[in-house]
Amino acid sequence: MNNRKFGSPSGIAILCLILLALPPVAVAMGQPYAVTFMARVLIFGLAALSLNLILGFGGLTSLGHAVFIGLGAYAVSLMMQAGASNGFLHLAVLLVVGLLSSLIIGAVALRTSGLAFLMVTLALAQLIYFVGTGLRRFGGDDGFSFRGHADFGGLLTLSNDTSIYYYILFWIMLATVLMYRLLRSRFGLALRATMGNSQRAESIGLPVFRYRLVAFVLSGTFCTIAGGLLAYLTQFVSPAYMHWSRSAELLLMVLIGGMGTLLGPIIGAAALILLEEGLAMLTPHWQAPLGILLVMLVIFARNGISDFRVLFVLAIDRLRAKAKSPAENEAQVGTASRKALP
Amino acid sequence: MSAVIHGYKAQSQRFVEHKAEPTSTLRRQSEALLSVRNLRKSYGGLVATANVDLDVREGEVHAVLGPNGAGKTTLLGQLTGQVRPDAGHVFFDGHDITRLPVHARARKGIGRSFQITSVFPDLSVLENVALAVQVSQGHSFRFWSNAMGAANLREPAQKLLERVGLAQHASMQAGTLSHGQHRQLEIAISLAGRPRLLLLDEPMAGMGSEDSSDMVKLLKSLKGQVSMLLVEHDVEAVFALADRISVLVYGKCIATGTPEEIRGNAAVRVAYLGISEGDA
Numbered sequence: 001m002n003n004r005k006f007g008s009p010s011g012i013a014i015l016c017l018i019l020l021a022l023p024p025v026a027v028a029m030g031q032p033y034a035v036t037f038m039a040r041v042l043i044f045g046l047a048a049l050s051l052n053l054i055l056g057f058g059g060l061t062s063l064g065h066a067v068f069i070g071l072g073a074y075a076v077s078l079m080m081q082a083g084a085s086n087g088f089l090h091l092a093v094l095l096v097v098g099l100l101s102s103l104i105i106g107a108v109a110l111r112t113s114g115l116a117f118l119m120v121t122l123a124l125a126q127l128i129y130f131v132g133t134g135l136r137r138f139g140g141d142d143g144f145s146f147r148g149h150a151d152f153g154g155l156l157t158l159s160n161d162t163s164i165y166y167y168i169l170f171w172i173m174l175a176t177v178l179m180y181r182l183l184r185s186r187f188g189l190a191l192r193a194t195m196g197n198s199q200r201a202e203s204i205g206l207p208v209f210r211y212r213l214v215a216f217v218l219s220g221t222f223c224t225i226a227g228g229l230l231a232y233l234t235q236f237v238s239p240a241y242m243h244w245s246r247s248a249e250l251l252l253m254v255l256i257g258g259m260g261t262l263l264g265p266i267i268g269a270a271a272l273i274l275l276e277e278g279l280a281m282l283t284p285h286w287q288a289p290l291g292i293l294l295v296m297l298v299i300f301a302r303n304g305i306s307d308f309r310v311l312f313v314l315a316i317d318r319l320r321a322k323a324k325s326p327a328e329n330e331a332q333v334g335t336a337s338r339k340a341l342p
Numbered sequence: 343m344s345a346v347i348h349g350y351k352a353q354s355q356r357f358v359e360h361k362a363e364p365t366s367t368l369r370r371q372s373e374a375l376l377s378v379r380n381l382r383k384s385y386g387g388l389v390a391t392a393n394v395d396l397d398v399r400e401g402e403v404h405a406v407l408g409p410n411g412a413g414k415t416t417l418l419g420q421l422t423g424q425v426r427p428d429a430g431h432v433f434f435d436g437h438d439i440t441r442l443p444v445h446a447r448a449r450k451g452i453g454r455s456f457q458i459t460s461v462f463p464d465l466s467v468l469e470n471v472a473l474a475v476q477v478s479q480g481h482s483f484r485f486w487s488n489a490m491g492a493a494n495l496r497e498p499a500q501k502l503l504e505r506v507g508l509a510q511h512a513s514m515q516a517g518t519l520s521h522g523q524h525r526q527l528e529i530a531i532s533l534a535g536r537p538r539l540l541l542l543d544e545p546m547a548g549m550g551s552e553d554s555s556d557m558v559k560l561l562k563s564l565k566g567q568v569s570m571l572l573v574e575h576d577v578e579a580v581f582a583l584a585d586r587i588s589v590l591v592y593g594k595c596i597a598t599g600t601p602e603e604i605r606g607n608a609a610v611r612v613a614y615l616g617i618s619e620g621d622a
Contacts, residue, residue: 178485181485181486181487181488182485182486184488184489184490184491185484185485185486185487185488185489186476186482186483186484186487186489187482187483187484187485188485188489189465189469189472189473189476189482189489189490190473190476190477190482192462192464192465193462193465193470193473195464196462196463196464196465197460197461197462197463199424199456199460200456200460200461200462200531201462202443202444202445202448203422203444203445203448203453203454203456203460204448204453204473204474204477204478204531204532204534204535205445205446205448205449205477205478205535206445206448206473206477206482207443207445207446208445211482214483260464
């Protein structure tokens with residue numbers, strides 16, 4: 001069944017357990033940097049997950065999604081600088097900023113689709129980026145950093161990387177569960193249909209624009225929250241957060257992990273950030289090998305890393321088939337491989 | 343072929359002379375399910391639809407016949423809402439729908455199938471139909487519960503698949519179906535919205551003779567339950583199915599009548615059926 005590509009509940013549960021156990025294990029092993037690193041991975045994983053809603057299930061390629069990360073980061077940083085450190089207040093403001101900005105950008109950009117949609121999102125995002133660089137009072141190009149930690153009315157203070165990590169983990173888990181339900185819901189069915197054939201969707205009575213807009217707003221709002229989380233982690237914000245190349249990185253994460261899969265974007269975020277950091281340690285010209293790797297990925301694994309999983313499943317099927325009688329072989333391999341393909 | 347036409351003699355009694363002036367046909371509006379009045383559309387110097395009048399009555403199969411470039415697709419586009427007419431009106435069930443967008447017309451009860459197969463390739467066959475059922479039930483802004491777990495989507499969708507003969511392929515991805523199966527799925531999707539009028543754009547296009555006769559059978563079985571406007575090249579299929587036929591040439595509707603009357607019409611012979619002179 002093609003529902004398989006949304007990820008199995010058991011797979012999600014295993015991933016959650018590993019992520020929950022990470023901070024104590026990392027500290028015990030004397031690698032506290034791993035917590036910060038994974039926190040960053042999860043933030044971009046959350047953003048890529050949100051982007052995948054419109055890209056992988058709505059068929060809309062946005063080259064401006066980093067702008068929501070930037071807006072979220074600015075919102076939190078400005079509040080922190082003004083001395084407003086209440087996390088609930090931050091969340092409320094993030095939701096308002098996210099909803100409004102994505103509603104406006106979406107309402108304009110979704111008048112188009114395809115390449116035009118990509119260009120409009122890019123243009124609008126760059127517009128906001130240049131507004132950011134012009135904010136002299138808030139550091140202009142260089143951005144600004146702030147001191148202090150967010151607190152949740154005495155319940156919780158995000159005073160160290162571990163607490164921030166868990167707060168981020170909470171958000172990405174929430175987003176994953178919501179996404180898992182959403183993709184199977186009536187809305188998800190309608191959205192996936194508009195991706196495959198928007199003309200047909202209109203002709204059965206589905207107002208495509210409205211469904212795309214709601215998906216875009218959901219996607220943009222979760223990205224805005226990811227931006228707020230990034231500000232918590234770095235205690236810093238600059239217009240670079242919303243530069244178009246950051247949007248392109250988000251697209252890459254989704255492509256690497258597997259477009260239209262539930263967990264793919266999170267895995268893609270981890271892979272891209274790991275690759276960037278790993279290659280940067282080896283050579284100052286890390287972009288060159290990264291580029292070559294990405295080209296190879298696009299050629300050999302159209303569906304990103306999720307393809308490798310399929311290859312893995314295929315290999316196991318083949319081994320199993322070998323153990324069975326030769327007569328059954330053909331049929332067994334045939335059916336097993338067809339099931340495994342997403 | 344003539345035997346097939348005799349079978350539909352009962353329906354073919356109701357012949358209405360094609361009327362040139364729109365004013366005299368306006369009063370018929372209430373009788374017809376779909377009325378097209380004085381519809382006009384041109385692309386630059388090319389007049390694709392030249393003051394067309396057309397009526398589809400409740401329950402009838404009305405075929406639009408015409409050579410290539412006669413403006414059949416443009417006419418259909420104006421009925422579905424994809425093409426904006428320059429002038430004229432389209433009435434459905436007594437309401438002026440000339441300015442309504444595609445999705446709103448669909449919700450009013452106009453279903454359609456496409457000339458080039460148009461399904462949702464990434465969804466399963468069952469999901470394709472279930473979605474169409476879902477849309478007919480109201481808005482789809484429900485984000486939590488599993489759509490395919492809902493019996494009020496699954497069951498009607500399953501029934502429709504049985505009806506068009508695709509039940510055994512329900513869980514296949516729609517993109518992997520054969521051409522004939524795609525056409526069957528198209529019809530199932532179009533029927534799922536319980537349309538009152540079905541606009542069929544060359545449903546037999548690109549089909550082998552076997553698939554084609556299956557499709558004729560399927561459409562015959564729908565006769566009486568849903569009105570149909572059939573745009574089709576396959577003259578044999580049109581004469582087997584249609585209660586009335588309108589002939590379109592260079593964007594003009596040159597004749598409307600029962601299959602016999604169309605066969606006997608001199609203007610039609612010259613313009614179109616001339617090619618199959620020996621046949622008639």
